[in-house]
Amino acid sequence: MxxxxxxxxxxxxxxxxxxxxxxxxxxSVRSGKASPELVANVPVEAYGSSMRLRELAAITVPDAHLLLIQPWDPTVVDAVRKALEEARLGINPMVDGKMIRLPIPPLxxxxxxxxxxxxxxxxxxxxxxxxxxxxxxxxxxxxxxxxxxxxxxxxxxxxxxxxxxxxxxxxxxxxxxxxxxxxxxxx
CATH class of the missing domain: 1.10.132.20 (Ribosome-recycling factor)
Structure with missing residues (x-):
């Protein structure tokens, strides 16, 4: 100093x-429209440690009421789904093959x-x-x-x-x- x-x-x-x-x-506070920041920092247990979702997957917004999460490694899809459910966002993740859809309902x-x-x-x-x-x-x-x-x-x-x-x-x-x-x- x-x-x-x-x-x-x-x-x-x-x-x-x-x-x-x-x-x-x-x-990270949910509004009526989809935003990747809503889930980007959700902790996911994968590969023996806790990682943020943004480190494991691509998070896209195809329209204003849907988030699409595509893990780079398809073997972590279930871990991502579980983490999203435990995050208590008030949104039910839907697994669709190798990706997860998060429909954002109106508030x-x-x-x-x-x-x-x-x-x-x-x-x-x-x-x-x-x-x-x-x-x-x-x-x-x-x-x-x-x-x-x-x-x-x-x-x-x-x-x-x-x-x-x-x-x-x-x-x-x-x-x-x-x-x-x-x-x-x-x-």
Whole structure:
């Protein structure tokens, strides 16, 4: 830690990672249309270890209400089917030879509102993570100020920049939440 610029750079990097994680979480929340991200990270027990589905199969979207999963090795079709059933997505996988079809049924109004509550909770967890990164960045800045001859004004400027970063990323969380809510409410 040699400068406030490095602290800001690392703080922004950590905030980007937190936002990326939130995007992945939002993508895995089922909406009324098919998306490969819905099942991409489902853990599958194959070859004596746990692997993500995206590492074992091609996941395609032939139309808005169907996912097609084609394992590269036909011997893991049953393991993939079992993993999809255990993932509790509310979708029944249908084995069709060497591939698996996942028909995405339309969501009920009640289920839509339930999922909106889930994404709001995820967004709040994302905001909390960003605030944690902010706190860490501010602590690093204060430690740097204590161990070197940096002025109070420079520390205040660094704190202001960290807060600007936090505000920018929280605004992005809010934008992502709004978009996901709109997607869930679209019939």
């Amino acid at each position: 040699s400068s406030f610029d490095e602290i800001l750079f690392h703080t922004e990097e950590r905030m980007e990672k937190a936002l990326g994680h939130l995007r992945e979480e939002f993508a 009920s109004e009640e289920r839509r509102h339930e999922l909106i509550r889930v994404v709001r909770k995820l967004a709040e967890e994302g905001r909390v993570a960003l605030r944690g990164v902010r706190r860490h960045g501010l602590e690093e800045a204060k430690a740097l100020q204590k161990e070197s001859d940096v002025s109070e004004d420079d520390l205040a400027r660094a704190e202001k920049e960290v807060q600007k970063l936090t505000d920018r990323f929280i605004a992005e969380v809010d934008r992502l939440l709004q978009a996901k809510e709109a997607e869930l409410l679209k019939v």
